[in-house]
Amino acid sequence: MIRRTLAVAIKELLQLKRDWRSTATLLGMPLVLLLxxxxxxxxxxxxxxxxxxxxxxTQAARxxxxxxxxxxxxxxxxxxxDQRVLDGLFDSGRAQAALVIPDRYGADLAAGRQTSVQFVxxxxxxxxxxxxxxxxxxxxxxxxxxxxTPGGLAPIAPEPLVWYNPDLASSLFLVPGxxxxxxxxxxxxxxxxxxxxxxxxxxxESLRATPLVALExxxxxxxxxxxxxxxxxxxxxxxxxxxxxxxxxGSMLWLALVTLLFLFGGLGQGVxxxxxxxxxxxxxxxxxxxxxxxxxxxxxxxxxxxxxxxxVQVVTHIVPARYYLxxxxxxxxxxxxxxxxxxxxxxxxxxxxxxxxxxxVRTVRSL
Numbered sequence: 001m002i003r004r005t006l007a008v009a010i011k012e013l014l015q016l017k018r019d020w021r022s023t024a025t026l027l028g029m030p031l032v033l034l035l036x037x038x039x040x041x042x043x044x045x046x047x048x049x050x051x052x053x054x055x056x057x058t059q060a061a062r063x064x065x066x067x068x069x070x071x072x073x074x075x076x077x078x079x080x081x082d083q084r085v086l087d088g089l090f091d092s093g094r095a096q097a098a099l100v101i102p103d104r105y106g107a108d109l110a111a112g113r114q115t116s117v118q119f120v121x122x123x124x125x126x127x128x129x130x131x132x133x134x135x136x137x138x139x140x141x142x143x144x145x146x147x148x149t150p151g152g153l154a155p156i157a158p159e160p161l162v163w164y165n166p167d168l169a170s171s172l173f174l175v176p177g178x179x180x181x182x183x184x185x186x187x188x189x190x191x192x193x194x195x196x197x198x199x200x201x202x203x204x205e206s207l208r209a210t211p212l213v214a215l216e217x218x219x220x221x222x223x224x225x226x227x228x229x230x231x232x233x234x235x236x237x238x239x240x241x242x243x244x245x246x247x248x249x250g251s252m253l254w255l256a257l258v259t260l261l262f263l264f265g266g267l268g269q270g271v272x273x274x275x276x277x278x279x280x281x282x283x284x285x286x287x288x289x290x291x292x293x294x295x296x297x298x299x300x301x302x303x304x305x306x307x308x309x310x311x312v313q314v315v316t317h318i319v320p321a322r323y324y325l326x327x328x329x330x331x332x333x334x335x336x337x338x339x340x341x342x343x344x345x346x347x348x349x350x351x352x353x354x355x356x357x358x359x360x361v362r363t364v365r366s367l
Contacts, residue, residue, distance in 0.1 A: 009220045031235050045131045051078040051089050058106030067143055068099060073135050086120060096122050097132055149165035161247060165333070168329040171244045177301035178329045179236050180321045183259075184266050184295050189287040191270025195221055196283045199274075210363040215360055222267045229263045237332075249335035258331065258345060262324040266291075269320075272355050275362035323347035330335045 052065045067073045078085065078093055089095035100118035119136045123129045159266040163174045237255075240246040248255075270287065277283035297303065298312070299321035305313055316322050321346040329342075330336040338345070 005216045005220045005223075009218065009223045031232070031239060045128055045135070046073055048087065048132055048135075049077045049094060049096045050074040051086060051095040052076065052080075053083045053086065053098060053100045054079070054081060055083075055103040056101050056105040057081075060106035060109050061101040064101060064105075064140075064143060065099060067139050068136075071135065071139055073132075090120075090122055093122075096128075096325045097136070112343045146180070169245075170348075172246055172333060173257035175246050176242045176332065177299070177325055179233070179240060180262070180299065180325045180328060181295050181301060183229065183233055183263065184321050185288070185291045186232065187225070187263050188270040188273065188291050189284060190229075191222065191225050191267045192273040192283040192287050193276065193280050194225065195271060195274030196277050196280050199278060200280065218271055218356065218360055218363060221266075222271060223266055225270075226260070226263055229267065230260065233259050233263065246332060246333050250331035251337070254326075254338060256330050258324065258327045258341075258348070261345060261348040261352060262320060265320045265348055265355060268352055268355035268359055272359040275359060292321045298322065299325050301325060317347070320348060320351045320353070323351070 009281045019277065030032070050068060050070075051163070054061050054065065064078070065076075069076055074097070075122040078089060083100060086095070086098050088102075089098070098120040100120060102115070105115055105117065117140065119133070119140075121129045121132060237248070241248055269290065273283055273286045277286060295301065298305075298308075298319045299322065300316075305316050305322065327341040327348075330341045334340075
């Protein structure tokens with residue numbers, strides 16, 4: 001069995017050597033996609049165009065404006081005393097936000113009286129506006145040395161503490177999800193196209209004449225792509241660390257094991273799709289439909305699974321990226337061991353066994 005399986009694997013490697021486009025796609029496409037989406041996707045909002053209207057003119061008022069500009073999120077596009085200019089700034093899109101400091105702000109602050117500043121937002125992009133409002137509240141909160149309590153004013157210095165992602169950088173949330181998203185798509189599509197290509201060229205008839213059993217054929221066709229996908233996964237994780245500062249806090253051995261299980265399931269799904277397709281076009285379309293939207297929407301990559309309806313939460317259990325993404329974040333961000341994410345490995349194993357079993361059954365029928 002091992003000799004026949006290796007023979008098929010060597011044949012597939014020679015085919016990959018001749019078909020350099022497929023090899024380059026499997027190795028290079030994940031890295032290119034990670035670079036594109038890693039830089040393009042971000043929940044952080046920067047270079048917010050801010051207008052400042054200062055009715056007070058005191059040093060305390062200037063300190064508030066300076067706090068906004070030194071936060072790194074805001075760019076000053078206008079500063080003055082006339083609030084009427086805000087209509088034109090917002091209508092033209094020049095301003096996304098405005099800080100309005102009332103008169104007597106400095107005097108009230110010095111006298112210990114309650115005071116406030118007004119923060120105006122362009123709400124046409126609600127998600128961006130929500131993020132900007134959170135920044136504004138954080139900045140103003142850092143300037144407030146006291147808070148009101150039932151017994152009066154008590155000095156309290158806020159000391160926020162954020163674990164695993166102190167700067168709340170969205171890249172640490174998005175990039176691991178991108179790795180899972182890209183590897184799933186490329187592994188499934190590459191394998192499905194490789195097997196269907198045998199059908200289109202008529203070489204599958206030659207394989208049927210050999211003493212190969214279905215399992216040997218599947219393993220021989222899958223192992224070369226598992227090797228290439230593993231190299232691609234290592235490159236993607238390296239780029240995540242080198243370019244996006246994603247930490248690698250956990251064990252590289254456990255990370256490699258979980259990634260191999262995830263890739264094996266993806267390759268098995270690709271083989272299963274190939275048994276359902278007669279042309280590369282159909283295989284490509286089935287690969288995209290069965291990987292892209294489920295991985296993007298149902299894996300917890302962008303939307304938390306806990307906030308989904310119960311029926312949809314049940315459906316997420318057949319999405320392998322759901323398990324891999326949890327384990328990946330636990331390992332690289334938290335440095336957690338198997339006692340934390342072992343249940344995710346069980347999910348990956350069940351998925352891989354299920355798709356490989358179905359692929360084997362259908363391959364037996366075709367042979």
